[in-house]
Amino acid sequence: MGDRDQISGGEKAIAPPASSEFEKYVLDQLQRGERRMNEMQAEMNENTKLTKQTHSDTAAIVTAFQAASGAFKVLEFVGKVAKPLLWILGGMFALGYLWSEFRIRFHI
Numbered sequence: 001m002g003d004r005d006q007i008s009g010g011e012k013a014i015a016p017p018a019s020s021e022f023e024k025y026v027l028d029q030l031q032r033g034e035r036r037m038n039e040m041q042a043e044m045n046e047n048t049k050l051t052k053q054t055h056s057d058t059a060a061i062v063t064a065f066q067a068a069s070g071a072f073k074v075l076e077f078v079g080k081v082a083k084p085l086l087w088i089l090g091g092m093f094a095l096g097y098l099w100s101e102f103r104i105r106f107h108i
Contacts, residue, residue, distance in 0.1 A: 102108070
C-alpha cells in the first residue's frame with residue numbers, strides 16, 4: 001500500500017497529491033473550468049443573438065397578424081351593414097319589377 005492510498009470502510013480512497021502536484025492539479029482544473037466557462041459564454045452569446053433575431057423576425061409576423069385581424073374586423077362590420085342594405089335594395093328592386101310588370105300588363 002502506497003503512502004497516498006488509504007483504506008476506509010473497505011473502499012480505497014486516494015489521498016490528496018503532494019503540494020507541487022496538488023498545485024498543478026488545481027491549476028489544471030482551473031484552466032479547464034475557464035475553458036468550459038469561455039465555451040459556455042460563447043454559446044450563450046450565440047443563443048442570445050439568435051433569440052434577438054427570432055424576436056425581430058417574429059415581431060414582423062405579429063404586426064402582420066394584427067393588421068390582418070383589424071382588416072377582418074372591418075370586413076365583419078361591412079358584412080353586418082351590407083346584409084340589411086342588400087335586403088332593402090333587393091326589396092326595392094322587387095317592388096320596382098312588380099310595378100313595371102303591373103304597368104305592362106295593365107297598360108298604365
